[in-house]
Amino acid sequence: MxxxxxxxxxxxxxxxxxxxxxxxxxxxxxxxxxxxxxxxxxxxxxxxxxxxxxxxxxxxxxxxxxxxxxxxxxxxxxxxxxxxxxxxxxxxxxxxxxxxxxxxxxxxxxxxxxxxxxxxxxxxxxxxxxxxxxxxxxxxxxxxxxxxxxxxxxxxxxxxxxxxxxxxxGPKAKLIENLDSLPFAARELLNYKKYYDILIKGKKLDFVISARGCPFRCNFCAARAYSKKYRARSAGNVLSEVREIQEEFGHDDITFFDDTFTINKRRILEICEGLKGLSINWRCLSRVDTVDREMLEKMYAAGCYQIKFGVESGSQRMLDRMGKGIKLSDVKKVFKICNEIGIETVAFFILGYPGETKRSAEKTIRFAEILDADFASFNLFTPLPGSPVFPNFEHLDEWSLYDFGSFSFCSIPTEELKEIATKAYKRFYLRPAYAYGRIKKMGFRRFLVQNIKFWLMREGVLAEKIFGKR
Missing domain, CATH: 3.40.50.9100 (Dehydroquinase, class II)
Structure with a gap:
């Protein structure tokens, strides 16, 4: 063999x-x-x-x-x-x-x-x-x-x-249209004791890919490089894999790892209905223009505790340049609903996209502060091969240019852009209102445990003694 x-x-x-x-x-x-x-x-x-x-x-x-x-x-x-x-x-x-x-x-x-x-x-x-x-x-x-x-x-x-x-x-391969025909992941080949995430709500994490392809056209994203056609597994097929994860592997915290999990509302509601009785904690990636209050409430009732949204910028001008196709008013509305329901939110931002200025970067930081997200991630733009914007950078034929966060592709100098990103993290996380909001939402005990784990990981050696070598 x-x-x-x-x-x-x-x-x-x-x-x-x-x-x-x-x-x-x-x-x-x-x-x-x-x-x-x-x-x-x-x-x-x-x-x-x-x-x-x-x-x-x-x-x-x-x-x-x-x-x-x-x-x-x-x-x-x-x-x-x-x-x-x-x-x-x-x-x-x-x-x-x-x-x-x-x-x-x-x-x-x-x-x-x-x-x-x-x-x-x-x-x-x-x-x-x-x-x-x-x-x-x-x-x-x-x-x-x-x-x-x-x-x-x-x-x-x-x-x-x-x-x-x-x-x-060779010629281009045909896409697999019926994703239900594919087997579930061979999890027996992975050593799950090695994987961790200090932000999960459950005890043992796992990941499920329930769809492929992306119908959206964000200029910075390479998700459509594989397939522009969106294809999704049926709700029943997804639920069967979740049950296998729970029953055979004992994992109780799942991340649905689709680029955008919430594209098909009917499918999501069917999945939520099936998840209700499984006692599974789960989270996903989404866009603010693919969810509404009804969907979010049913997701929360089915065990969803966190959604990661690509917000990208606090400047509408920059969002339009990125081809994101969303409005800042929609972002505020969806984050407000999530906070009211009790779903944690993660906001991803891009700094340094072509056309970025110090003023637009400042707008992004301010928007992150008022958005009341539970977590924010500020990433420096890198032209990804396969993304719509990449042809503008094809002449830069050096692998080193794709060392994420190491170069500026806008008018702001590289080192200054890095300083802006560091400032963004400080201003977002060191607000007294941030700590108060997190404690209010998740409870003091979970907040304390989560932050102790994080700071121990910063220390490296002590973290390895407590959590084992990573």
Whole structure:
């Protein structure tokens, strides 16, 4: 039986790249990540491959295991196929990992998957350690590549690969229309003891992807790079996976990890009805123009305790430039409803989008202060490959430019923009009204425990003694 290893690469520059701290960096000192989430996308993909072909799959989460590049390569050297989830700005580190694996075993077939691998496939395939790159959603192309190298089938849809000294770019793969036909994530391949989030309400976290594609057209976002067509699993199918998570794995806190969970109101209400009797705490990502009071009340009654909203800016001019398609008045209205119902809110903001000025950045900070969100995250704009705005930056052909938060792409100098972001965190989280509001909503005990955990994580060594090595 062939072995296929899926790899979440090691930390980039010592950081848990996909799990930046959400809580305040008020002192201007980088904090240890307040959460580390499982690579659930790899678990879904592995489940599909194991179902479709007779292979033994394994997931190596180098971030959760705190592995170096060398240690990760050593763990992967006995595989027949290695699939690496590539990301920016860590792509050079990802390529070094491929090189080290290939040095240990030249016969391993190594492939890259992910949004950025898809976008840069023609450049990445030229690397001597890369045998193939998957473009778009990975399930069908990975089955195709297994069959190709095993000389069973010659369908190269969704693949860019090397063969007989030539580079072959296969046709675009068809989308999987019926997501209910896909298996649930292979959670048995993940070590859930390694994953944590100090903000969850339950005791054991998990993630569910219930839909794919995005119908919205935000200029800064690469969500549509994979698929512009929105496809969703049925409510019954989603609920079946939730019950499996609860009954077989004992997890009681779920994040619905769709780009926008609340697109289809009827589906959400059906899911909420099914969740009522399961005693599951859950949260999701949403947009303010896809929810209303009825939906929010039913979500809360079904166990939803937190919603993360992309607010992006406190300047309507900047929102319009971003193509966000929302009004600041709608943001205020939805956050007010959530506060009245009792749902925690997280507001994500972007600073430094092209056209940003000191005045518009100040508007964003002020808007965050009056919005009365439970948490706010201020992120510096980075042009993402596959996003509508990216063609304006394609001439900047350097991986280092995608080191999130390291460069300014507006008229504000980089260091000054970083100072504005730090100021935003301080002004939002160090308000007396903020602490009072949090205690009032969540109770003093939970507020105290949550903040003690966060500050201990800042101390690093003490945190590891108490919570174990992360």
């Amino acid at each position: 062939q072995k296929i290893f899926f790899i979440q690469p090691p930390r980039y520059k010592g950081k848990i790249f996909h799990a930046e701290p959400l809580l305040p960096r008020c002192a201007g000192i980088p904090a240890k990540a307040s959460y580390l989430q499982p690579p659930i996308g790899l678990a879904y993909t592995a489940a599909y491959i194991m179902r479709e072909r007779n292979v033994a799959a394994q997931i190596i989460d180098a971030q959760a295991e705190d592995l170096t590049l060398e240690e990760t390569a050593e763990k992967a050297k006995d595989a027949d196929f290695v699939i690496i989830s590539a990301s920016l700005p860590a792509i050079e580190s990802n390529l070094e990992l491929c090189k080290q694996i290939k040095t240990l075993n030249k016969d391993i077939k190594i492939g890259l998957i992910g949004t950025y691998a898809s976008f840069f496939h023609k450049k990445l395939i030229k690397n001597s350690a890369i045998d193939f790159v998957v473009r778009g959603e990975p399930e069908i192309p990975l089955v195709n590549i297994l069959d190709f190298f095993n000389e069973k089938r010659f369908d190269l849809s969704g693949l860019t690969l090397k063969h007989n000294g030539k580079i072959i770019v």
